[in-house]
Amino acid sequence: MSLSTKDGSLKLLTFNLWGLKYVSKCRTERITAFAKKLRSQPDYDVVALQEIWTDSDWDIIVETCGDVYPYTRKFSSGILTGPGLAILSKVPIKRTFLYRFPVNGTPAAFYRGDWYVGKAVAITLLEPLYDGASPIALLNSHMHAPYALTGSSAYACVRACQAWEIASIVQTFTEAGYAVILVGDLNSRPGSLPYRILESEACLTDSWEEIHGATILEKLKQMTPEDQILLGGATCDSTLNTWRADRRPDEACRLDYALIDRTKLRVVDASVQFTDKIPGIGSYSDHFAYTATMNVLPRSLKTPGYPDRAVRLGVYQELSDLVAEYLRSNNYWRSWLRIAHFWVSVWIFIGCLAVIVVVSFVAPWSSILFMLLGSLSLATGLLDGQIGFLFGRNERRALQEVILQVKDATNVLQN
Structure with missing residues (x-):
């Protein structure tokens, strides 16, 4: 089945x-608005969303927009919740699947949550817009957040590895003839x-910069x-966003x-949207939305x-050096300290x-305090040991796999 959408415009x-x-302020009110x-304003053909982490929010969107966007999908993964990725489409959906990133932060950073939600890339294959159009x-992805500009809290290595994984997926679909977005x-x-x-390895072009x-x-x-x-x-940290007005x-x-x-898409327009404010509440999100209009080629x-x-x-060498440095410093020492x-x-x-045994004859009541102290120490040690031994080894192998893949790509390019 094909669907003619504005003569091949998406x-x-x-x-x-x-x-x-x-955590998010006025969440339900903002989602509803x-x-x-x-x-x-149903002029979008496809809407890709991030940070839709509660079923009630998704239900509000589907119930409100379901007659305009009959094809919907919310992706589910992770430990505490899903990756927060969802799609609404006027174009029939042919197939969907989810790829979870093997490198995605650490379970020890429970106060950040990236590891627990299972950051991923959600793949949605759409029916061709017209007979003979590129499928x-x-x-749709939401990569690991940076919590600092530099240092381990920046998670620069994690995002670089995630970009490498995405690039591999893009290459597969590009070679199969898909128009990848x-x-x-x-x-x-x-x-x-x-x-x-993503530019050099996935050969993707920034739609904003095209315009x-x-x-x-x-x-x-x-x-x-x-x-x-x-x-x-600019879509993030703008002082015009009420939830980020305190930023420089x-x-x-x-x-x-x-x-x-x-090679399969031509961008004709690109802009930032949803910059206005909800009366009495503020901006729709702590980000602004981004829209791009493109023509799908045959x-x-x-x-x-x-x-x-x-x-x-140069990109290969930079990525290899970044991963190797992460393995030498962060990964090794964190695992060793947790096991210790x-x-x-x-x-x-x-x-x-x-x-x-000793104090029970002198001050029996104090035995309870020492039992609580010992139990608490053992419980935290067991948890930290599991993270260090199991997660640390798993992350180390995933990072080594990235290095080996980059080495393979380097050998092919050099030969």
């Missing part, structure tokens, strides 16, 4: 809706290593907040994208040309048992 919207339960506005593979909150600025991996030209970060910092949105495509003007950045295969097995060989080799904590807790517990 308009998509990607939006991080900031749907953290108990978004759904109503989306219903009243569309829509990849990668959308979502990639938590990576233009020019960063993950961004360059507005290359993003110059230093120039973006000097713009007014209005121009940062209009001319720079130079912190505004572009994290939300629609990256495309330009089916072709033509694949995009890779960038200069030296550029690709386990053995220390065991000896503390044994010591508490010996103390209990």
Whole structure:
């Protein structure tokens, strides 16, 4: 079945809706307002969402917009909740599946939650828009968040590995003749290593830059907040966003994208949307939405040309060095310290048992305190030991696999 949509034109919207339960402010009110506005302005063909983490929020969107977007899918994965990825479409959905990132932070950072939600890339295969059109593979992702600009809390290595995984998936669909579109909150600025991996290895083109030209970060910092949105495509940390009004003007950045295969798609428009405010509440999310309109070209097995060989080799070397450094510092020492904590807790517990035997004849009531102390020490040690031994080994192997894949790609390019 094919669906003629504006003579092969596809308009998509990607939006991080900031749907953290108990954390995001005015969550239900914002989601409801978004759904109503989306219903009243139904000019998008496909809507890709991130941070839809509660079923009640998804139900509100589907119930409000279901008659306009008959094809919907919310992806489920993770431990505590799903990855927060969802799609609404006027175009029939042919097939969907989810790929969870093997490198995705640490379970010890429970206060951040990225590992527990199971960050992933959701793949949706759409029916061709017209007879003979290139089939569309829509990849929707929300990569690991940075919690600092530098250091281990920046999770730069994690996002770089996730970009590498996405690039491998993109290559597979591109070679199969699909028009690939990668959308979502990639938590990576233009020019960063993950961004360059997706450009050089996945051969994807930034739809914003196709219309507005290359993003110059230093120039973006000097713009007014209005121009940062209009001319720079800033979707995050804008002072015009009520939930980020306390940020410095130079912190505004572009994290939300629609990256495309330009051999099968032609971008005709790109802009930042949902910048207005909900009366009495504020902005729709802590991000602004991003929309891109493109023409889907006829089916072709033509694949995009890779960038200069030296550029690709440089990206390979940078990624390998970053992963190797992470393995040497963060991964090894964190695992070793956690296992050491386990053995220390065991000896503390044994010591508490010996103390209990002695003090039980002098001050029996104090035995309870030493039992609680020993039990608490053993419980935390067991948990930390499991994280260090099981998760640490798992993450180390996943990182080593990335290094081996990059080495294979390097050998092919050099030979």
